[in-house]
Amino acid sequence: MNHLAATYALYVLLAVPLTVWVGRTLFRNGKVFLLDVFAGDDDLASAVNSLLVVGFYLVNIGYVLLALRIGTQVTTTTDAFEALSVKLGAVALVLGALHLGNVYVLNNLRRRAVQSSRMQALHRPPVEPDAVWTPTA
Amino acid sequence: MTSDRAVRRVTVLYDASCNLCRTARGWLERQPQAVPIEFVAATSPEARHRYPFLDPAMTLEDLTVVGDGGEVWVGAKAWVVCLWALEGRQALARRLSSPALMPRARSVVSFVSRHRKALGTYEDSCGCTPA
Numbered sequence: 001m002n003h004l005a006a007t008y009a010l011y012v013l014l015a016v017p018l019t020v021w022v023g024r025t026l027f028r029n030g031k032v033f034l035l036d037v038f039a040g041d042d043d044l045a046s047a048v049n050s051l052l053v054v055g056f057y058l059v060n061i062g063y064v065l066l067a068l069r070i071g072t073q074v075t076t077t078t079d080a081f082e083a084l085s086v087k088l089g090a091v092a093l094v095l096g097a098l099h100l101g102n103v104y105v106l107n108n109l110r111r112r113a114v115q116s117s118r119m120q121a122l123h124r125p126p127v128e129p130d131a132v133w134t135p136t137a
Numbered sequence: 138m139t140s141d142r143a144v145r146r147v148t149v150l151y152d153a154s155c156n157l158c159r160t161a162r163g164w165l166e167r168q169p170q171a172v173p174i175e176f177v178a179a180t181s182p183e184a185r186h187r188y189p190f191l192d193p194a195m196t197l198e199d200l201t202v203v204g205d206g207g208e209v210w211v212g213a214k215a216w217v218v219c220l221w222a223l224e225g226r227q228a229l230a231r232r233l234s235s236p237a238l239m240p241r242a243r244s245v246v247s248f249v250s251r252h253r254k255a256l257g258t259y260e261d262s263c264g265c266t267p268a
Contacts, residue, residue, distance in 0.1 A: 035175040123143035126234035129208035133190045 004074040006051065007084050014084075015091045017018045019060040026102055033106040037113045056098060061096050073105050145221050146205040148172050149215070150188070150196045153178035156220065156252045158200075169224035199250060212248040 034045035067090060070083045071075060149165070152158045162176050177184045177194040187197075188203055189261040195201070210218045217239075219228035223252075231244050249256065 041245070072220075125144060125218040126231045126237075127210065127214040127217045129204065130211045130214060131209040132189075132206035133203075133209060 003076065003080045004070065006038050007080040008068060008075055008078075009051060011084055012064070015062065015064040018088075018091065019057065022099055023053050023056050023060070026099060030057065030102070030106055033110050037106075037109045039113070039114055042105060052102065054074060056102065056131060059098060062093075064091055067091070142206050144172065144204040144206060146175065146176055147218060147265040148175045148187070148203045149219060150179040150184055150191070150201040150203065152175055152197055152200075152253070153181070155162075157228065157249075157255050157256050165223070167217055168226075170222055171224040171227065172222040174219065174222050212250070216246055217242070 030052060031045060031049050034049050035042065038044045038048070067087060070087070072079070072083060074080050074083050140141050149162070151162055165174060166176070177187070179201065181198070182194040184191070184196065185193060191201065191209070199212040200215040200219075202210045202218045204210075204218075217234050220226045220233065232238060
C-alpha cells in the first residue's frame, strides 16, 4: 500500500469514529433539552433526538467522504501526516460548527418553550395580592 | 391566598382630589391595555358600594387595585399590577417585582404617595375625602 492509500485509510478510520463520538454526545445530552421543549413527552423527545442525530451523521459522513481526495503529492510519511492533519482538522472544524449549531437550535427551542410558559404566568400579576376578598353567601 | 386564577379585569381606586393622581390616571387610560383597567375614585359612593370590605381611609392613603377575583393590592404592588395590565409593560412589571427592585419601588411609591399633596395641586372640591 503506497503512502496515499494509507493516508486515505487512516483518514476514514479516524474521521468516522470522531463523527460517531460527537453524534453520540449530541444524542446523549440533546435529550434533556428536547424533553424540556416537549414538556416531558419522552416519545416525542426521543424521536426528534434520533432524527436530529441521523441528519447530523449524514451531513458529516457526507462531508468526510467528499473531502477524501488529497490534491497534493503524498510520497513520504511526512507528506502523509501533513495531508492527514489538514483533512482531520477540517473535519473537526465542520463537526464543531455543526455541533454548536445544533446546541444553538436546541437551546432556542427550549427558550421558546420557557417563554410560552411565562406567557401563561402573564395571566396573573407578578406580585401576590395583599389580601383576597372572597364573597360569603 | 395564592391561586392560579387568571386576573381578567382590575379596578384602580385612586385619590381623585390629587392632581398628580389624576394625571397618572390619565396616562394609564391612554396606554394600550392588555387587561382592562377601570378607575373609581377612592371613597366615592361607588367604591364603597362595590368594595364594602375595603377601608375608605386606607384606599385614600395608598393606591389600591382590586382584581375581578377579589384580590387586593396596595401601594407599590398596586403600581406593579397597573403596569402589568398595560400592553407591552409586563416585562417591566415583572422586573420591578423582583426581590432586588421591589423594596426600592416600595420606597419610591411611598415617598411620592406621602408627598403627593406637595408635588401637585390638591383640591378637596370633589367631596370625596372621608367624612
